[in-house]
Amino acid sequence: xxxxxxxxxxxxxxxxxxxxxxxxxxxxxxxxxxxxxxxxxxxxxxxxxxxxxxxxxxxxxxxxxxxxxxxxxxxxxxxxxxxxxxxxxxxxxxxxxxxxxxxxxxxxxxxxxxxxxxxxxxxxxxxxxxxxxxxxxxxxxxxxxxxxxxxxxxxxxxxxxxxxxxxxxxxxxxxxxxxxxxxxxxxxxx
Amino acid sequence: xxxxxxxxxxxxxxxxxxxxxxxxxxxxxxxxxxxxxxxxxxxxxxxxxxxxxxxxxxxxxxxxxxxxxxxxxxxxxxxxxxxxxxxxxxxxxxxxxxxxxxxxxxxxxxxxxxxxxxxxxxxxxxxxxxxxxxxxxxxx
Numbered sequence: 001x002x003x004x005x006x007x008x009x010x011x012x013x014x015x016x017x018x019x020x021x022x023x024x025x026x027x028x029x030x031x032x033x034x035x036x037x038x039x040x041x042x043x044x045x046x047x048x049x050x051x052x053x054x055x056x057x058x059x060x061x062x063x064x065x066x067x068x069x070x071x072x073x074x075x076x077x078x079x080x081x082x083x084x085x086x087x088x089x090x091x092x093x094x095x096x097x098x099x100x101x102x103x104x105x106x107x108x109x110x111x112x113x114x115x116x117x118x119x120x121x122x123x124x125x126x127x128x129x130x131x132x133x134x135x136x137x138x139x140x141x142x143x144x145x146x147x148x149x150x151x152x153x154x155x156x157x158x159x160x161x162x163x164x165x166x167x168x169x170x171x172x173x174x175x176x177x178x179x180x181x182x183x184x185x186x187x188x189x190x
Numbered sequence: 191x192x193x194x195x196x197x198x199x200x201x202x203x204x205x206x207x208x209x210x211x212x213x214x215x216x217x218x219x220x221x222x223x224x225x226x227x228x229x230x231x232x233x234x235x236x237x238x239x240x241x242x243x244x245x246x247x248x249x250x251x252x253x254x255x256x257x258x259x260x261x262x263x264x265x266x267x268x269x270x271x272x273x274x275x276x277x278x279x280x281x282x283x284x285x286x287x288x289x290x291x292x293x294x295x296x297x298x299x300x301x302x303x304x305x306x307x308x309x310x311x312x313x314x315x316x317x318x319x320x321x322x323x324x325x326x327x328x329x330x
Binding site: 030031032033045048049051052055056059060062064065095096098099102103104105 | 277
């Protein structure tokens with residue numbers, strides 16, 4: 001009698017368990033509650049947080065407002081990768097560039113080869129040098145530090161950004177955003 | 191006999207609980223302030239009362255940058271005795287009430303210690319954005 005009741009119950013519980021554990025593929029938003037906190041690598045949320053902090057700090061500093069002919073012309077320079085992983089710097093610099101151009105405070109210097117070709121052709125035909133030198137260059141560095149205590153690992157990524165004035169040879173703005181992740185394994189959630 | 195074992199266990203558990211949850215923040219600041227905050231009146235929608243207790247909004251103040259961008263600072267207070275993790279995002283709206291989305295509206299995660307008061311800030315994506323909304327969600 002007992003077995004007659006227990007077997008279907010166990011079967012139903014097992015079915016419920018399997019259904020609950022399986023996650024069907026679905027679209028997610030960057031920064032949502034389901035984001036994966038990857039312990040040993042920089043993920044898209046980390047780039048977003050670093051770019052957010054840099055843009056917020058740069059716009060608040062007013063450094064871009066101190067140019068003779070606003071909006072400031074910014075050329076994106078190199079972001080040095082001092083981490084153990086491959087980093088595409090556009091994941092960081094493009095986000096910053098987009099926000100700066102949308103703010104109306106800066107324009108980003110052309111890097112597109114086709115566009116540059118047309119610009120040179122135009123300069124040749126009009127016999128006028130229209131190329132404007134950048135007011136600033138944007139550079140940065142990403143540094144990874146790892147601490148371990150038993151099975152627990154803490155990885156900290158330091159995103160250092162700087163706005164350089166090439167005419168004066170000085171850095172007019174600098175910022176650093178540290179993103180730390182700690183645990184024994186990667187997880188889903190904040 | 192049972193009580194003999196149960197009582198010390200309960201006491202030990204209570205002591206552990208109190209020790210673990212009792213990490214709160216002490217602070218000190220100058221009493222005569224030189225800075226003056228421009229507080230703004232705010233409208234609140236509280237759907238998670240527990241979160242409001244752990245990450246409550248004390249006040250909102252704003253300032254303009256030299257370049258004409260609106261800066262917002264929100265003071266949060268954790269009224270409990272334990273650390274709490276939360277996620278937040280600022281949404282920005284132009285003069286027509288249309289939302290302007292860019293990296294400044296990205297979600298950020300943060301944490302607040304027990305009884306800690308903490309500021310979170312944002313800046314308008316462009317000079318045309320004058321209205322904002324802060325969204326807070328629990329991450330624990």
